Amino acid sequence: MTAIFDAILPASVNDRLERLTDYPFTRLARLLADVTPSANVQPRVMSVGEPQHPPPAVIDETLHANRHLWGKYPPVNGTPELRAAITGWLGRRYGLPVGLIDADRDILPATGTREALFLLALAVVPRSKAGRTPAVLMPNPFYAVYEGAGLLAGADPVFLPATRETGFLPDLDALGPELLERTALVYLCSPSNPQGAAADRAYLARAIGLARRYGFVLAVDECYAEIWLDRPPVGALEVAAALPHDGHPLANLLVFHSLSKRSSAAGLRSGFVAGDPAVIATFSRVRSYSLTGMPLPVCAASAALWNDDAHVEENRALYRAKFEAAESALQGRFGYSRPDGGFFLWLDVGDGEAATRKLWAEGAIRVLPGAYLSRPVPGEPDPGAAFIRVALVQDPETVADACAALVRILD
Template sequence: MFPERFSNLPAYAFPRLRALLDHHKPRLEAGSDVVHMTIGEPKHPFPDWVAGIIAENVAGFNSYPANDGTPELQGAIADWLGRRFGAVIDPATQVMALNGTREGLYNAAMALCPETKNGAQPIVLTPNPFYQVYMIAAISVNAEPHFVNATAASGHLPDFTALPEDVLKRTSIAYMCSPANPQGAVAPEAFWRDLIALGERYDFQIFADECYSEIYRDAPPVGALRVAQDMGADPERVLVFHSLSKRSNMPGLRSGFVAGGPDSIKRIKQLRAYSGAPLPLPLQKVAERAWADETHVDENRALYQEKYRIADEVFANVQGYQAPEAGFFLWLPVENGEEAALKLWKETGVRVLPGEYLSKDTDQGNPGKEYIRVAMVAPKDEMQRGLIKIRDCLFA
């Protein structure tokens, strides 16, 4: 009666966390509150002009919104890709607005993954740890998800070039997140060149999840689409996914986009005409303004850069601490992620996520089992208090 392909899925990360923690009462200091450091939900202020734009365009709620994004929004996105990355994009044929990037990361596989690859079941490559939608997208299109461990030894980046030829010949899609969630590692241009060359050789597409690209410590991360264009790769080889959730502190806006080759975008648009949930017109106007404005992005980045400095100070003497290059997570090494998360909750009231909830067991082990993920999204003082509690509880 029900599909077997979803029958063995583990519980999603946050229900698993609640099952681990919630039947224990934390021991809180007098006057101290629970510190939530699990979900990557930005808490910095969003731009103050958002409410005004919604009010000015409120009549748009009375109309069905443009499914692919208004021409003005598509143009603002294409302009931003050009300014930020140097990528050349036709807004009418190479951009589609999304109701958040998760929708796009899933539906792109639905629209583009073939039923077979070289006469066999297709493979979808995903870094491990990974954003869970990558795995579900693969399963949904009857592909085999293949997990490529990203460990400290590999710079917390997956080495796709080390995969055996029989895997690469069946590969249809490779998901890659840079900056990486959860490790904060940034793929350099050489990494993208190697992966794109591999895609060209074995004829698979690369889905570049770049939603953390505007939150970084020093140098801005390179964009996969620009690298592909510089290489003269097949225009359909790379699709990039971006969001306003992290860049602009608007996770509730549910606004992002996918950009890539015109044939790929045409197919995604066609599927979305049947199955998508377009962004309401007033919110598309907010997104149009957000992609055109960098002032609020610079201010937001400065707040995270201060948080990086605080984390570096708190964990300066902790063996194995690795400062993130980008994003807003710490990936802290522990003996056992579940045990550490439970101990931390019971003794301090700080909630963090066990790393194994974001990764899968492979022949090379589970790369998340000996880590916890710590989200640095709370206000600075609260975040610092939480980091100190983590250090004193787990690393003293």
């Protein structure tokens, strides 16, 4: 049997998969497979960005109240109530002009931001651009899904250094016309995972301008937009609203949002994409085949969450307390500086993989080596290799304890 299959199928079923690096958590499991944490220490998992705060009770209540709808196939674009709740939240959060967002044409609920970020590349990457293989640009380090999406859509991923020197965001002025002409899609993340840097108005305006000039889709991943420390990060939609344009005010732009972080509900799989109606229409067509639609009870629970800001305020206060605990343990060590948003520490420990093994062995603290979120670019240092990413997702006591232990072990 195997011999027959070997003869029919090439060595790899899909040669695009061969270029795909293993997912960061697969690599982490391999790195730590032979490391046994010291006895009598409760493991503290700070590798995954999975909020551990109790999800709001309204989720259960709404799912229960809508249980008669589990038997129905989900609509591709969610429900009018959900799209209205999202439009209302976008208006409150970003002070958007009334009428900027058309709830029916500009919004697509998604079963998690990840799904939408991934599928987008299939929808918008052409076979060639400017006569060459299209490029998909992303920050380096980056959320792993961007690379997988670009590669599996047949594009060349291009990694743009996002280091302390560039303010932890890609330097847009360093991009030459040759690259921009063949660029089909640019992923930006603000506040960024892993470094927590938020783009300002001028930066986002420049990115939108480039997208329009060179005809690519700008995908701004804002899934940490509600987890901020001192001031709410500006959003790409509000920047677009204030820009002059000769077509649609949201042309070439999509933003991505999630309830996973905002409402500590990663298991609900609920987010949305909003922006350029032409791109949303193409995206909806792709999804009408994959039908990664959102079940109707989940649409109802999601609408209830987007309609409520009080639980988000409480959530944010918890993260703030945890950053304060981390800061008093770190005292500025490992190049720490307070991020604009998100819930990660991005610490320069010299050798991220070695530190990760040591923390697991000596403190049962599980973190992620920065190198698993970055790619080496020829002629440049790997921007993640010296770092670890520490997710402040556990309760404040666990975070305070783990940060104190981290300092003892690595200092």
